[in-house]
Amino acid sequence: MSTETNEDLLKDFKQATYEEWRAAAEALLKGAPFEKRMLTKTPEGIVLQPIYRQEDVAERVTSTEAPGEGNFARGANPSGYLGSPWEIAQEQPYGDPQVFNEALLKDLNAGQSAVNALLDSASQLGLDPDQATDAQVGECGLSLSTLDDLKVALNGVKAGYLPVYFQSGCAGLSTQALFNAWLKEQGLDTAQVKGGLNMDPYGVLAARGKLPASLDALLDELALLVRHNAQNAPDFSAAGISGIPYHGAGASATEELASVLSTGVAYLRAMDARGISVDEAAGQLRFTLSIGGNFFMEIAKFKVARMLWARVVKELGGGPEACRMKIHARTGMANKTQLDPYVNMLRTTTEAFSAVVGGASSICVGCFDETVRLPDDFSRRLARNLQVILQEECELTHVIDPAGGSWYIDSLTDELAKKAWAAFQNLEKEGGIVASLKSGKWQETLAATRASRESMLGQRRASLIGTNQYPNLEEKPLEARVVTNPAFKDKARNAAKSRRQENDCAAVRKAYEDTPEGEKIVFLIDAIAKGATVGCVTKLFRSDAVEEILDTPLPSWRLAQRYEALRAAAAKYKEKTGTAPQIFLANLGPLKKHKIRADFTRSFFAAGGFECIYGSGIEDVDTGVKDFIRSGARIAVMCGTDPDYVEKVPELASALKKAAPDMTLLLAGFPGDNLATFKEAGLDDYIFVKSNNYEVNKAHLEWLGVL
Numbered sequence: 001m002s003t004e005t006n007e008d009l010l011k012d013f014k015q016a017t018y019e020e021w022r023a024a025a026e027a028l029l030k031g032a033p034f035e036k037r038m039l040t041k042t043p044e045g046i047v048l049q050p051i052y053r054q055e056d057v058a059e060r061v062t063s064t065e066a067p068g069e070g071n072f073a074r075g076a077n078p079s080g081y082l083g084s085p086w087e088i089a090q091e092q093p094y095g096d097p098q099v100f101n102e103a104l105l106k107d108l109n110a111g112q113s114a115v116n117a118l119l120d121s122a123s124q125l126g127l128d129p130d131q132a133t134d135a136q137v138g139e140c141g142l143s144l145s146t147l148d149d150l151k152v153a154l155n156g157v158k159a160g161y162l163p164v165y166f167q168s169g170c171a172g173l174s175t176q177a178l179f180n181a182w183l184k185e186q187g188l189d190t191a192q193v194k195g196g197l198n199m200d201p202y203g204v205l206a207a208r209g210k211l212p213a214s215l216d217a218l219l220d221e222l223a224l225l226v227r228h229n230a231q232n233a234p235d236f237s238a239a240g241i242s243g244i245p246y247h248g249a250g251a252s253a254t255e256e257l258a259s260v261l262s263t264g265v266a267y268l269r270a271m272d273a274r275g276i277s278v279d280e281a282a283g284q285l286r287f288t289l290s291i292g293g294n295f296f297m298e299i300a301k302f303k304v305a306r307m308l309w310a311r312v313v314k315e316l317g318g319g320p321e322a323c324r325m326k327i328h329a330r331t332g333m334a335n336k337t338q339l340d341p342y343v344n345m346l347r348t349t350t351e352a353f354s355a356v357v358g359g360a361s362s363i364c365v366g367c368f369d370e371t372v373r374l375p376d377d378f379s380r381r382l383a384r385n386l387q388v389i390l391q392e393e394c395e396l397t398h399v400i401d402p403a404g405g406s407w408y409i410d411s412l413t414d415e416l417a418k419k420a421w422a423a424f425q426n427l428e429k430e431g432g433i434v435a436s437l438k439s440g441k442w443q444e445t446l447a448a449t450r451a452s453r454e455s456m457l458g459q460r461r462a463s464l465i466g467t468n469q470y471p472n473l474e475e476k477p478l479e480a481r482v483v484t485n486p487a488f489k490d491k492a493r494n495a496a497k498s499r500r501q502e503n504d505c506a507a508v509r510k511a512y513e514d515t516p517e518g519e520k521i522v523f524l525i526d527a528i529a530k531g532a533t534v535g536c537v538t539k540l541f542r543s544d545a546v547e548e549i550l551d552t553p554l555p556s557w558r559l560a561q562r563y564e565a566l567r568a569a570a571a572k573y574k575e576k577t578g579t580a581p582q583i584f585l586a587n588l589g590p591l592k593k594h595k596i597r598a599d600f601t602r603s604f605f606a607a608g609g610f611e612c613i614y615g616s617g618i619e620d621v622d623t624g625v626k627d628f629i630r631s632g633a634r635i636a637v638m639c640g641t642d643p644d645y646v647e648k649v650p651e652l653a654s655a656l657k658k659a660a661p662d663m664t665l666l667l668a669g670f671p672g673d674n675l676a677t678f679k680e681a682g683l684d685d686y687i688f689v690k691s692n693n694y695e696v697n698k699a700h701l702e703w704l705g706v707l
Helices: 007-009 020-028 034-038 097-108 121-125 147-153 174-187 201-208 215-232 253-273 278-283 295-317 343-359 377-392 407-429 433-439 442-456 484-504 505-513 516-529 534-541 563-579 590-605 622-632 642-659 670-682 693-704
Strands: 115-118 162-166 195-199 237-242 286-290 327-331 361-362 582-587 611-614 633-638 663-668 685-687
Touching: 007 215, 020 034, 020 115, 020 162, 020 693, 097 115, 097 147, 097 633, 097 670, 115 195, 121 343, 162 174, 162 237, 174 195, 174 215, 174 237, 174 516, 174 534, 195 215, 195 286, 195 642, 201 215, 201 237, 201 433, 215 253, 215 278, 215 407, 215 516, 237 253, 253 295, 253 433, 253 442, 286 295, 286 343, 295 407, 295 534, 343 377, 377 693, 433 670, 433 693, 442 484, 442 563, 442 693, 484 534, 505 516, 516 534, 582 590, 582 622, 590 633, 590 663, 590 693, 622 642, 633 642, 642 663, 642 670
Parallel strands: 115 162, 162 195, 195 237, 237 286, 286 327, 327 361, 582 611, 582 633, 633 663, 663 685
Antiparallel strands: none
16 A cells, blocks of 8 residues: 655655746746736735735734634634534515514524514614605615514514524614513513624714714713613624625725724724723624625635724723624625626625635625515525525535635735725724714715726726626516505504504603613613504604714715616617617628627627627628618627728728718727728727727717617
8 A cells, every 4th residue: 555645746846936937927928017917906905916825924923823813813713613603694674574574484494593684764763654754664674663563573583592683773772672672571581682783873874974863872872772781681782883885885895994993993982981891892892794796805804804803902902802803794785786687696605605714703695686676585595595505515614714724815814904904094093984974085085996996897807797798688677576565654654653642752751861871771671561662762862862964975886887877778768769779790701800809899889788780791892881771770880800901991981981971980999000091081989908898888879869
């Protein structure tokens, strides 16, 4: 039997040096600059190398510290997911508590392991349905006004066995009162319940530009919750800090990290000013990070978040346990599309995988159709099962640190940490996240990143499959559905109004004012149990509230939006006229000579909704002109080889322009020194790989009157 080892097998092979590898790579490039062809700069300003070596991570702590130790770069827990897998925390974004409950129970019985209740806008503001606008009631979130609503929504849920999270916005106190009153009816001890409220006034201000009370008043409310939960429900976190508003405004990984770190510092300082220690405050905090599409960058982002948060808490005087960051991950919306929406399934697959490898505590995978409509059982099942497969088929829960030992990821993590810390320090120099938002500086920073990403997409240096690359003009749009049944809204309004009339809110308010500070939450729980509504309870502590306004809230942005507008205009034009906007391909010579550029042109203009009429190879000018006139198109693109262009374009261009003076004539490919000659013959413009795909499509749709 052979006892040969790997070392023995390799002994006859000379170990190549980096210099030798680079020399071989440069030889293959045939004179093209190595730095230009082999190095990639990311939106975070990080230059990616084509190869990473052990020497690249020799001085970096991410490669030496064990999981659950030091700065937690390699994970918050020493055993990773071995002892406790990440929580599958899918959303059921339905307004009607009954509909929500049916979907929730179905998902819990099929693999979901945590409740993740996104509240509607009215509930997040602490309003009853009849106190809110129609758009705030039941849209993309659960409507909760009374204890009865929550009892319906959580019917059959065993809160003692699985975590229950709420996305409560600015309504932490009323949500806590509802939930604790429900727990009391269930005979459950709050000390044994896991989950959280995710009260996040900073995130609400950034995203919506308006708070229902001053930021200070809302932080006072949050302090009440932090104190109460730290003593009575240590595993039910009061506060949440979300990177979603920043990611949704176009932030890079660096900018999202800087945003949440600065928000975290603002939160800890606000709690400290209210007499709450760093350890208590940090223990009551849960972060939410978006998951973007850059697989390795997102892995690094989760590692960096833990590293830098541990550094922040330590520098503010927190102990080792307080430095341990709890992260919920949610697939982002910025790269999701309405066009070719099934591709979103593939995007969320890599995103969920990166969050797992990065060590998220819980994950929500967005449904493939969430850019268009509320999910049904089918789309929820696909999103949920994606995580189930990662846990049970891919066996990712059997490895403590899946990225451990990757020189690339360790190096990228180190670079991202430096960039994020510098961005965070700049935010702090401006007075912190709130001051920067109020001055408009952070909005300007994110707008610049947004514009850069749109420019890269338009130039097709970045791709969104089905949008600016490989568009499918034959696809049928997803059928939109009613978001929330109007009958439910009417029922919810009437029920809330009736319940308030049955309760003397003025008397409840006077009793609340006479209640000692430390007993106020217990009072609210009792009031809810006796029939008070969320709106009634909220007025107890916001009777004289003055709204806080942010002049420029962050936009809710998706990278594909501009292209989707072009395609929508083209579809509307087709409905009106019977045909899509058309372009005639004036193909020169036989197929083998024109196919490459004709296919490029067809794909180039399909991104704008154009249908290309694929003309047969033109052998003579008269036939070419007749074919164009017969097509009915007003735009033609000449496609062929460079030698054919020199020989045939001047005559064909002149003839086409003579036959149809108001046409637009383009050339596929860069004309080089022939441009002046071609222009003189009648050429209007040309397209090639460096053309701005979006701007060219937009200009020609406008010229046709489609836009």
